[in-house]
Every structure is written in structure tokens, then in C-alpha cells.
Amino acid sequence: MTPTLLQRYMNGSLVLQIIIGICAGILLALFAPETALSLTFLGSLFVSALKAVAPILVFVLVASAIANQQKGTHTNLKPVIHLYLIGTLLAATTAVVISVLFPTTLVLASTDIQATPPEGILEVLNTLLFKIVDNPVNAIVTGNFIGILAWGLGLGFALQHANKSTKSTLHDVSSAITKIVHIVIRFAPIGIFGLVAQTVAETGFSALLGYSQLLLVLIGCMLFVALAVNPALVYFKLRTNPYPLVFKCLRESGVTAFFTRSSAANIPVNMELCKQLDLHEDTYAVSIPLGATINMAGASITITILTLAAVHTLGIEFDIATAILLSVVAAVSACGASGVAGGSLLLIPLACGLFGVPNEVAMQVVAIGFIIGVVQDSAETALNSSTDVLFTAAACRAAEQKQ
Structure with a gap:
């Protein structure tokens, strides 16, 4: 029986199909921008579908995994969390070094931002605490x-003592939701x-040309962390070539x-x-x-580089001790960054406060962050998201090597 077009699509290489989608999107936008804008609902629909299924997936999958966990099973969570925290701190430290080597000057102007940044780390931690005890619905x-x-x-944990039929039902529900995600x-x-x-x-990316140096520093730092710092951590954990796993x-x-x-929207992709x-x-x-909340290497880089760009623009001198403190603050603050687009930008004024940068200037830097x-x-x-899988895989395979 000849497979239908839909069957060929569903069974084809997802990576190849995504590459074709990217190229087709660019070509359509360049040659028929009005048509491209009329198809924006396709992207919005996809992101909405991911965001809709992700919360239920996480809740049921976590509950099922814990309820059906066999006694004496090691979940390897502790080494994963260690990698998350160390990776975020190293990313912030790398951003400090790169900012010093390639100082960036910003063109500041009076810009109003309709947002309220947190006033301190305590507020960030307070927000995280209240998120933990939020109503489940x-x-x-x-x-x-x-x-x-x-x-x-x-x-x-409460269902670990339930009967087998209850655990089996929860596992079946988890499997069903996973199929929907697929x-x-x-x-x-x-x-x-x-x-x-x-x-x-x-955008046509024309608005980004004026911030080309800042973008080069940001993207260069993130690439360095993705292709050098993270692989070094994985190699330290596995003692094998980390790059096949990194690139995957x-x-x-x-x-x-x-x-x-x-x-948040990428959680189902990472689960798969x-x-x-x-x-x-x-x-x-x-x-x-958990990684979507606390593993924020990219966010710590953004906070650090944009903060030090503001510091350099104003001609403020700083020492190594303050730079190290910034790395810690950026890493901790990044853990409180929201799992949605632009979540890290409102934490920039918090970091700017370490150097005495006026809040008016800090909010202008936030505005630049939204532009780029x-x-x-x-x-x-x-x-952030790819590192969640990378560190989870590294911890799991390291545990397998010890067995």
C-alpha cells in the first residue's frame, strides 16, 4: 500500500523538515512579506499547542514517575542539579571575562518601559517561594x-503507597499525553x-544593525559556552568525547x-x-x-553583558571582587527568570544596582534588550533549553558508567 503524503510527512526526518521550514519561511518573507504576515497564525498555533500541553505533561509525568519508582532506584537528580548550578555560574563568569575583553558602548535615549523590575534578590527568591506553594490548578x-x-x-510521593491499578492508570495517562506531545x-x-x-x-533585522557589536558579544559568549564550557563540563563527567551529544x-x-x-514551550520537545x-x-x-526554571546559562549571560555594557557606557570603574559578585547575582537572578520570552531582561536593573547605575539608565538598557x-x-x-537535555544526559550516562 502506497503511503499517503501525511504518512510520509509524519515518518520523515524532523530535523530535515525543520531546516526546509526555516528556509521556506525566510524566502517567503523576503519575496512576499504580506503573504508571510498572513501566515503568522501557524507559528502562534504551534507555540500555543506546546504551551497548552506542557503543564499537563509535566504534572502527570512527574507524578507517574515518582509514584511508579521502584525502591532503591537512583534518579541522578543531585548531579543534574549540580551541573545546572555550576553551568549557570560559569556562564556568568565567562560573560564577565568577555565583557572586559570586548567592552561595548550603548547609545542611550529617554525610553519609557511599562514594567516593574524586582528590587532585590530577596524579592526574586520570595517570588520563587510563592510559586512553589501556588494553587495546583x-x-x-x-x-x-x-x-x-x-x-x-x-x-x-503520596501515590507510592497506592495499589497497583492506580499506579498503572497514572502510567497509562502519562503515556497517552506523551503520544499527544509527539x-x-x-x-x-x-x-x-x-x-x-x-x-x-x-523586522527584516534592520533594527538590529545599530546594535551589531552588542549582539556579537552576546551571541559570541553564548556560542563559547555552548561549544566550549558545556562540553568541558560533560567531558569532566563522562571522560568521553562530548561533542556528538552536544550537537544532537x-x-x-x-x-x-x-x-x-x-x-516552557520547549519542555515537550526536551522530554521527547x-x-x-x-x-x-x-x-x-x-x-x-526543573531545568526550565533554574538552568539559565543564557539568561545569566544576558544579565551580565548588558549590565557591564551600561557600566562601560557610563565610565564606571569596577574591580574583580565586584565582577565576581555580579556573576553570583546574575546566576541567582537567572534562576528566577521566567520561562517565557524576555524573562531575563527585567532582572538587569537588579544587577545594575551593584554598580550604582541609575534605574532610569537601567530601564533604557532593558529597552535595548527588547529591541535586540x-x-x-x-x-x-x-x-538554556538544549543544556537541560545535555546535563541530564551527562548525569544519566555517568551513572550508567559506574554500574
């Missing part, structure tokens, strides 16, 4: 993944086609995250990739949604 509705994770863990992800090429067409048609994570997680610009890599479900069911966000936030999310 509200957490699912609003996409509060730290709250979803907390309730999923709680329900899972179907949504198969339409990624069409969604990314719409996102690329919309971005190129609306960047290709199959980073590309999708680049265009959705949302760590972890399944392909044959990782321990009890580990990635928790580590992936088409590229900056996309690259930031790609680094």
Missing part, C-alpha cells in the same frame, strides 16, 4: 512550572515556518527553542529528546521542567 493554568513540579512530586512536535516544521516568516517579514542537543532541542523563544536518548524517565521527568530580543532571546532560550 492555577499553576497549570498560568504555566507556573516550579509550582507544577512541586505538586507533581507531592502527588507522586503529534504536536511532528508539526514543528510548519510552526517554525510560520515563526520565521513572521520574524523576517516584521543543539540540533534537536536548541533549534526549536530558538524559534519558540520559550523554555530524552526519550530518544533512552535516558531514565524518573530523572528527566523531573530534571527537564529577536536574536538575543532566541539564542538565550536555545542555550
